[in-house]
Amino acid sequence: MTGLSNYSAFSFLNYITGQAAMPALPAVYLALFTAVGTDAGTGFTEVSGGAYARMQIAGSVTTNSATTTSSAVIGHAAVPSWVVAGMQAYDATTGHVVGTVQSTTSTTVTLTANAAFSIGSGDAINYSAFPNATGTSPASSSNGATIAFPTATANWGSAMAWGLYDALSGGNLLFWDYMGYFPWLPATVSAASPGVITAHAHGFANGDSFVFTTEYGGTAPTFAAGSYTGLQTVAGVTADTFSVTGVNTSATGNGALRKVGAQSIPSGVTASFSPSTFTLSLA
Incomplete structure (x- = not known):
């Protein structure tokens, strides 16, 4: 029932009990549902047709140059289109959050301030629409970047829930919740x-x-x-x-x-979700 899927929960429990490594997670995609299923990842009705596609909200991009703490510019051979303003930049090579994305070009990402830590050439930068989790009980994380889907070319129906997957199609359901962060x-x-x-x-x-x-x-x-x-x-x-x-x-x-907070998405509408629309929370 809302929260971690069975796949994520089993993976986490196996990890903290020393039985298996956590699965590699190269990219994360956000999906919209018009009907919900089970934590096993079955029974969900995902929006389809009308130019709908899951939106990539996290992934890794390798640098092709170094960035010092006196610069806000991160260089890449190519910046993917899913990297957008408001995303957090995390240097997976050094284990540091280096900043928040302000703007992009085809080969550079500019942060809102100078890099908090030095970045090496060849470092893997994980960009995510969600910042690091905060809080005590429960810990939570809400999207810091606007997440915009393609303009609907047909009626997508009423999106009542959302989920995170590890693939553009198919894949494993990682987390899901209803639209609108309301208490039970x-x-x-x-x-x-x-x-x-x-x-x-x-x-x-x-x-x-x-x-x-x-x-x-x-x-x-x-x-x-x-x-x-x-x-x-x-x-x-x-x-x-x-x-x-x-x-x-x-x-x-x-x-x-x-x-x-179900969202009706008729033809011709661009479904765009502002920061703090999607919240992941664990007790």
Whole structure:
């Protein structure tokens, strides 16, 4: 349920228990989903067609010249188009964050300030839309660069979730979450037509989207009509309660829910996500 995929969780646990090295990660791509699946990486409906493609948000580029701490310019034989302003530059050869990308040319990357550490010719610079994780409990990282997809040439539908992969197509799902960084709230459901959901001080408004789950504990209510499967729409809001039109319950239940900031992407729209739109968080 949101967060690390099975692939990432198993790889991490095998690594910290000394059983296997972490997998090499040469590039990371961000995908958009119109329906979600499981942590095993199956069951997701990814946007397709209409000029859609996963966007590369991290990768490694080798330098072809040295950069001193009195310069903000990093030289490469060729700068890939996915390297954009706002990305963090990390020298994987020396293990130092050297700065934040301000601009690029076909062969250079200019940082917002002089390089924080010297960079050698032939060093591997990892550029990422996400800076190093910060915080204590939980640690988190939000995109520092704007992530822009190609202009849709057909209706992409409503993107309700996003995920990170290690390949442009196929590959391993690394992490996923719903759109909008909202907290999970404990909720109870009464038997009624429509069923009444109680979540103290939920802050929802009529028309908001949400998802409901019992994965964190609880027992799903018995439904006389409809269900809480998939993306739901809030109606009948009070300070602590709301309902879903047409979803009737015949027995009580409980679980957890969260708001989802689903994004409709019709033809002709360029889906561009500003900094702090996507947040990775681990307890």
